[in-house]
Amino acid sequence: MKKNKYKILVLSDLKNSPSAVLKSAISLANMIHGSIEFYHVKKPTDVVENENQLSAMRKINEDYNVTEKRIRELIIPLSKDYGVNINYKFSIGNIKSEISKQIEMMKPDIIVLGKRKSKTFNLIGDSITNFVLKKHKGGIMIAAAKNALEPNVEISLGVLNGVEGLQNMDFAEDIIGYTQKPLKSFKIVNNSNTAESLGNPSNMKTVEYVFEQGDNVIKNLSNYLAKSNINLFCLDRGKKNANEALINKLNVSLLVTND
Numbered sequence: 001m002k003k004n005k006y007k008i009l010v011l012s013d014l015k016n017s018p019s020a021v022l023k024s025a026i027s028l029a030n031m032i033h034g035s036i037e038f039y040h041v042k043k044p045t046d047v048v049e050n051e052n053q054l055s056a057m058r059k060i061n062e063d064y065n066v067t068e069k070r071i072r073e074l075i076i077p078l079s080k081d082y083g084v085n086i087n088y089k090f091s092i093g094n095i096k097s098e099i100s101k102q103i104e105m106m107k108p109d110i111i112v113l114g115k116r117k118s119k120t121f122n123l124i125g126d127s128i129t130n131f132v133l134k135k136h137k138g139g140i141m142i143a144a145a146k147n148a149l150e151p152n153v154e155i156s157l158g159v160l161n162g163v164e165g166l167q168n169m170d171f172a173e174d175i176i177g178y179t180q181k182p183l184k185s186f187k188i189v190n191n192s193n194t195a196e197s198l199g200n201p202s203n204m205k206t207v208e209y210v211f212e213q214g215d216n217v218i219k220n221l222s223n224y225l226a227k228s229n230i231n232l233f234c235l236d237r238g239k240k241n242a243n244e245a246l247i248n249k250l251n252v253s254l255l256v257t258n259d
Contacts, residue, residue, distance in 0.1 A: 006034040006171055009108035011099060011132065014040055014067075016114040017145035018074055024253060025112040026082050027149035028141060031178045032171035037106060038075060040067065040090040041098040060092065082151045096131050103136055109170070110139040115253065129247075137259040139169055144253045147231045158184040158230040160246075165236025165257035175255075182207045184228060188217055218249050225252050 010025045012018045022038065029036050067090055075086045091098050103111070111132055133140060149155055157179040159166055166172050176183070182205040190213050209224065211217050225233060234255045235246060247254060 006032050006109040007106060008032075008034040008036045008110055008112060009102065009106055010036060010038045010112045011128075012038065012040050012114060013042075013128075014070060014074075016116055017148075018114065019078070020145040020148040021112060021114040021143045022074065022078055022086070023151060024141065024143035024149040026078060026084050026086075026151040027153070027155070028110070028112065029084060030082075030151055031155075032110075032174045034109070034171075036084065036086045037108075038071065038086055038088040039099075039102050040071060040088075041095050041102075042067075042090075042092055043095060044092055063092075084151075095128065099128070099132065100135060103132075108136070108138065110141060111136050112141045112143055115142045115144040133256065139258055140256040141232075142247065142254040142256065144251060146251060147226075147229065147253075149231055149253060154178055154180045155232050156180050156184070156228070156230050157232050157234065158186055158225060158228070159234040160186050161188070161236065163234075165238055166234045166255075168238075168258055181205055184209065184230060186211065186221065186224075188213055188221070218245055222250050222252070225250065 008025055008029055010022060012021060025036055025038075028034060071088050071090060075088055078084070079086050089102070113129060113132060116129070129142070143149070155175075155178055157175065162185065163172075163183075166175070169175075185206050185208045187208065188211050211221055211224075230252055232255055233250060233252050234257065237257050237259050247256075
C-alpha cells in the first residue's frame with residue numbers, strides 16, 4: 001500500500017450534498033494517494049440564541065453530540081465501503097476564523113468544497129467559497145452533486161485553455177493517470193479562426209473544442225460539458241478567464257489550480 005503523499009481538507013456545512021462531496025474527495029484521495037480530514041464549523045448563533053450561561057452550555061453539549069453523530073453516520077459507511085480512513089473535526093465559532101485556523105494548522109495540499117446550488121446571485125459572492133479561494137493558494141476542488149466523481153472509477157477530465165495550470169500541480173500526473181482517454185481540452189477565443197493548438201500533457205491523446213467569445217459562451221460551454229459527461233473541469237487560476245462567472249455557472253465539479 002502506497003504511503004499518503006498529499007493532505008486533503010474537506011470543508012462542509014453538512015447541508016449541500018455532503019455525501020457526494022465526500023465521495024468526490026475519496027475519489028481524489030485514491031488518485032493522488034491522499035489523506036482526508038473532514039472539517040465542519042458552525043456559528044454560535046446557530047446553536048445558542050439569547051439563553052443564560054447554564055442553558056447555553058447545555059445546548060452546546062447537546063449540539064456537539066448531535067453533530068458528531070451526524071458526521072459519523074456520514075463518514076463511517078463511506079470509509080468502510082471504500083477502505084479509506086477519514087479523520088474529522090468540528091467546532092463552533094466564527095466560520096472564517098475557524099476555517100483559517102484549520103488551513104494554517106493542517107496546511108492542506110488541496111481543499112474540497114461543495115458546490116452550492118445556483119441562486120440569483122453569483123456563487124463567488126458566497127463568502128465562504130470566495131474566502132477559501134483567497135485564503136488557500138493551493139489547489140481547490142469545488143465538488144458538484146450532479147455527475148459527481150466516483151471512487152475507483154476513471155474520471156472524465158476537461159481542461160480550459162491548455163494544461164499548463166494542471167501541470168503546475170504536484171499531483172497532475174496522478175490525476176491524468178485516472179482520466180478516460182482522450183483528454184478533452186476547451187478553449188474560448190475571440191475569433192474561431194484564431195484558435196491555437198492547446199498543450200498536450202505526457203503526449204496523451206487530446207480532443208480539442210473551441211468556443212467563440214460571446215454572450216452565451218459560458219452557457220454553451222456548460223451545456224457541452226454536460227453532454228460530454230465531463231465530471232471534473234480544470235480551471236487555471238493563473239489565467240484571467242478562471243473567473244467568477246465560470247465558477248458560478250458551470251454545473252460540474254471544478255478543479256481550480258494553484259494560484
